[in-house]
Amino acid sequence: MVDMPAPQPPADEKTCPRRLRSDAERNRDLIVRAARQVFAGEGLGASMAAVARRAGVGIATLFRRFPTRAHLVDAAFAESMEACAGAMEAALADPDPWHGFTSFIGHVCEMQAADRGFADLLTMAFPAAEALEAKRAEAYRGFAELIARAQAAGRLRTDFSPDDLVVLLMANAGVLAATHDAAPDAWRRLVAYMLQAFAVRDGEPLPPAPSPGTLHQAMVRLSSENPDTPTP
């Protein structure tokens, strides 16, 4: 019997794992970039098939990388959530608490106007998008601090509820959906009125804020109208 050398993988198979990794990374980047563009134009209800088409990958590849819509949303909006966190940091560092409070809200509403996907994101909860929901929880904590500072400075009305920001974002979404092409600055009017209404003054008392948790339920319901794994 001839002593056969142990079989060696051919040269191109040896480099294969690395190539697979880099192909996978490339596909992932293509998909995330495509998702950002498609979500920005069509909102989070856009079809996964449209994202795959835009990315130039098959739908099976997309679902292999991102088994649910929540996974894709998580990846697509990581940068926007970072930008949001940056705006929060700047607002908390603002020596004028009222200016910090109003400029944070203005910043978020501006992001909402610029990106329909981000707009959906702001008013939809995605319990399965863990990174995103962790950042959202962090933003809520930061916002509570912005509120406390602006109230302590005597500038923000004491009956302001954190949920009023959610109400404003939902309201802004309504204006944006109706006007984005014909009157793209109409939303600024809403936000300016609301910020002025949030300021301390001798106004009528407000109706009670929504019961705790109910707005979150509404946000979950909104997102469940965009099922996680729709038929593409």
Place this chain on the structure above:
Amino acid sequence: MVDMPAPQPPADEKTCPRRLRSDAERNRDLIVRAARQVFAGEGLGASMAAVARRAGVGIATLFRRFPTRAHLVDAAFAESMEACAGAMEAALADPDPWHGFTSFIGHVCEMQAADRGFADLLTMAFPAAEALEAKRAEAYRGFAELIARAQAAGRLRTDFSPDDLVVLLMANAGVLAATHDAAPDAWRRLVAYMLQAFAVRDGEPLPPAPSPGTLHQAMVRLSSENPDTPTP
């Protein structure tokens, strides 16, 4: 030749035209009532087939009576538009111009919250629904008078634009769409803030109102997303 009497239609044929008329009237009422219910629940985008099903008539019968969606909308909301006109009349007769102004807005927003079809109607223009658009034009004239009176009384800010009511209705539609089942009173918060913001005070100047006509364009676009004669 026997002198034959001129042939007489049988008794049931004689009554036929009247029966046809009353059948047609009955069908019309059934369809209008069904349209009100379906639009109230699903908005003006509801399918004509759903209206026909609810009315218990064939789709052909529906289209014979109401050749386009605009015709049906016109008929279904005649009463609501009357109620709106009544609220306007009461507001104009209010000895307190500010109370008249705010109560009219509150009334319209309440109707918007109660009926999703009416909510759509408020932010969509239906150029083909003539009776409805005539009433809308009348309401705009009345609203201009409410504004003038409240401003003359020194209560409404002078930079308030009639379009701000449209912006508020679009905003309210956004809140209602997001919260109607989970937090059905959240919209009251928005409206209360906005009414307080409309009052005269030493506030920051507002960003400019949308250019004339642009909001109307937005309303027309919204309604054109519900084509007149969709495949049922």
